[in-house]
Amino acid sequence: MKNVLKILAVGVAAFFLSSCGQTSDDELVVYSGRSQALVESLVEDFRAQTGIDIEVRYGNDAELLAVLSEEGDQSPADVYWANTTGALANASQKGMLTTLPDSLTSKPASYQSKSGKWVPVTVRFRVLAYNPTAVDTADLPDSVFDLAEMDEFEGRIGWTPTYSSFYDFITALRLTEGNDTAMDWLNNMQNLNPKAYSSNPPMVQAILAGEVDMGLTNHYYVIQTKHGGKEGYFEDHEHYGEEGPNPDANIETYHFKEGDIGNLALVTGATQLQTADNPELAQQFLSFLLSKQAQEYAAQSVNEYPVIDNVSLPDYMWDAKKASQLSPEYDYEQLQQLEGTLNLLREAGLI
Structure with missing residues (x-):
């Protein structure tokens, strides 16, 4: 199994390097386990609003974790945007994440990380x-x-x-x-x-x-x-x-x-990596994902539930608070097991 993961990591890493080239010091690099169709639109909005040069590299959570492990301290990644909290907990356990400031972790109204090392994005x-x-x-x-x-x-x-x-x-x-x-x-x-x-x-x-x-x-x-x-x-x-x-x-x-x-409830989330060359830009992007604009986009276009209050939902979706009451409470980071x-x-x- 370890050999398979190593081959996978090398293969995906080679694809990243061949398709993306080297990154500049003032560029924000996001590794995304979310689909490109969703990420691309939000990234373009972020780029247009901030003028920040942002590059997104795509793969599923398992692939991206393998690549991050292979790259180690040399990874160009600033942000990891994951499809599951289990993947975030896995990255945290491997020492890949940094503790986020209260200004970020206090933004979501629910589904917060107990470790304080990632923020929920959608549910x-x-x-x-x-x-x-x-x-x-x-x-x-x-x-x-x-x-x-x-x-x-x-x-x-x-x-x-x-x-x-x-x-x-x-x-x-x-x-x-x-x-x-x-x-x-x-x-x-x-x-x-x-x-x-x-x-x-x-x-x-x-x-x-x-x-x-x-x-x-x-x-x-x-x-x-x-x-x-x-x-x-x-x-x-x-x-x-x-x-x-x-x-x-x-x-x-x-x-x-x-x-x-x-x-x-299954939660998606995002985090700043230890390898981030631009922690301020990384946190600015995480803050954008928790903005009303990004949260409403996720609800209206992807039909996933927001993690902040006062977000408009399509009339065919359940009220967010009612939906959240249906799920049992559990430690979202346990999904790494x-x-x-x-x-x-x-x-x-x-x-």
Whole structure:
């Protein structure tokens, strides 16, 4: 595994160097685990408003962490913008991050980092997506735990057991409820003969096509299907089909009871790296991500929830405070404990 990561790091690092060249001393360099379609627009706004020369290098969280480890003290990166708090905690554990000033960490109204080494940027929620023509909500359970024991749903449920957001869900499940409870849930779910999908978009398409009636996913996949959005993996109608987003699509979002792990909040975040040559510029960019402008863009265009107050949401999104009350409280940095989750999924025969 270590050799694979090293090869990955070298390969991605070589790509970065060949495609981007050397950086200047007055340039802000951001490593982004968020998709380019989202980052690019916000970066252009930041550049236009500040005149700061900013370069963004893209990859998934695992790739970027491997590159940062390979580059070490020689990394040109000033900011790491991550897709998960687990990746941020991983970077912190490896000594890559610096403690941020109170002027930054006090800006978010919720989802703050306990370590003070990163700031939350947006929030996604786990939900049960379902086809309302095939499922009566009165038949749906109060808890995701009960879902796994409902034999009447056998063969009708979709899930994504090899996908990153599912890993985060299982990690939070086993750390809050214990490995035995998490394994029982996985085994009970498998007894229902669920259909597995590689990621959330094909599972959503399967719900629309009647292949399954419901599936555990993140809230914005349903919103994107019905109302559109700008995330990179939804471009060119790949997710919607030729017709594009459809407000009347036969898919809706179901929330379990308040505090249920099935409503888990998944947080994205950003941080200043120890290697930052321009800490003031890095903190200025982090402050921009927490500005009302950037937070409203994320809500309106990507349908993710803001982490600051008084942000306007589309009328088809839940009120942010109501949404936040659905999720159980947990330490967002715990999501770095991925290896135990992978071991559990291997034991269950899912990966």
